[in-house]
Amino acid sequence: MPVETLVTIGIVAAIVAVVIIAFARQYRKVGPNEVLIVSGGLKRTVVEPDGTRKKIGYRTHIGGGTFVLPLIERAEVLPLEVFTVEVKTSEVLTSQGIPIAIEGTSQVRVKTDDHSIRLAAEL
Template identity: 35%
Template sequence: MGWGFVTCGPNEALVVSGCCHMKPLLVPGGRAFVWPSIQQVQRISLNTMTLQVESPTVYTSQGVPISVTGIAQVKIQGQNEDMLLTACEQFLGKPEAEIQHIALVTLEGHQRAIMGSMTVEEIYKDRKKFSKQVFEVASSDLVNMGITVVSYTLKDIRDEEYNGVNGLC
């Protein structure tokens, strides 16, 4: 806990609470004055987090079991004050690993749902469509937690029965 002038780098935000503020003062990448004993300061990371989103053995709309791996870049949004406040309410004081886990579980759920609504051929031949759907659906959910999906890409599609997807398409 610091007092006086407190600074932070561009990859984190200060959250000053206590006397003199109706709601916490949010300072992304800057400095703030903290009164000793009547205010407290906490930090929240704004670093980009890379998540490997794995969905093993999910049945497509045709009932074919496939496994998909996607890579997502997510971060707590520091430029939008409402989103930053929401992220602070959800994650302040939690380790980055726990934040990553929450985002990962959310992304995996959406990835699995979209896999179940498409055919193997659609996923394999139109990877952009699949990636876009996961990105859009997950973004709308994660934004309610103060997290932005920076990017999502489909890394791998596998079918264990045929040793790859090429046997199906």
Template identity: 30%
Template sequence: MLDNLLSQVGLVLGGVVLALILLVILTVKNLIVIVPPNIAAIITGRKRISEDGGTVGYRTVMGGRTMRIPIIEQVNWLSLSTIPLELSVEDAFSKGNIPLTVKAIANVKIASDPEVVFNNAVERLLGKNINQIEALARETLTGNLRGVLAKLTPEEVNEDRLGFAKHLSDEADHDLKKLGLQLDVLKIQHVADRVGYLAAIGEKRTAEALRDAEIAKASAVAETRQKQAEARKIAEVAMAENEAEIKQRQAAARQLAEVADAEAASQIQ
């Protein structure tokens, strides 16, 4: 009887100890927040002073771990991973009112630095899913794309795509920072127009290149012929001078021979 009682007491005590251990584990788990390197933890519930001197009701941790106060503080998450975007505008007017179709690709992400820009992301993007953030970034960049197109000629857009991309990056930077985003990569993939303006420009420049090549070829042929004529003239002059010199020497030789014959005849007499 006593043995059974002791056994039951032991089981109860073991259960209590196990429950206490589980309670400690759960408590520690709720206290410690582990943050992956590609995610920012937004811990809300207590106010603090930010770098710009303002007061915010949250603190952030990017990678690593931190402690939180259960019940008082709540943890939210923001992904810092790259968001790929495909951008496309059709019949957007360029400088000179030529409508262009432009396709581009871009990579954006939530800006982790400086703090003031990241705070914009916390205030504007927290609670939004990746599709909502992607749509917001695409809408912003598309608007900037139309704005930059209006400032550039079709030739500038099509022929200097790196310069066009830089103009777009500079134009979008301010608007993206307001959202707490930053632009990592931007590439212009395709530029076209429905009215055939770019094709006409290309054909014109091809014709100009062919014309310049024909002119250069004709100039080269003319120069070659001129040099050949000059060479023939020089050769003819040299031959004439050579013949004159030969005749002069022959005449001098005949004169010397005649003088010698005359002297010989006078000596015989």
């Protein structure tokens, strides 16, 4: 085999390997307690619980993985775990004119139905 043919085969194989590696790096995976929100690309129509249709510019994947188109789409992870929210008010007056400050702690999580995930993704 001529040297030029071997060099051409080597260059083509290297280019194919680089393309395969680049595309493999765009496959994103999340655990079963996470949602992958992929924005960009095509708009999708979803049906809300009240029956109305809405166009959204993202797609969601609970657990598993999906391919994210390079330069077109962007992926973010939304955890579905319980997290703590602390609320603290400044001093406010009661109806009797007594100043009080309130502190509270709550533990919340995002439900795993499609509507709740869409609401959390849009915040």
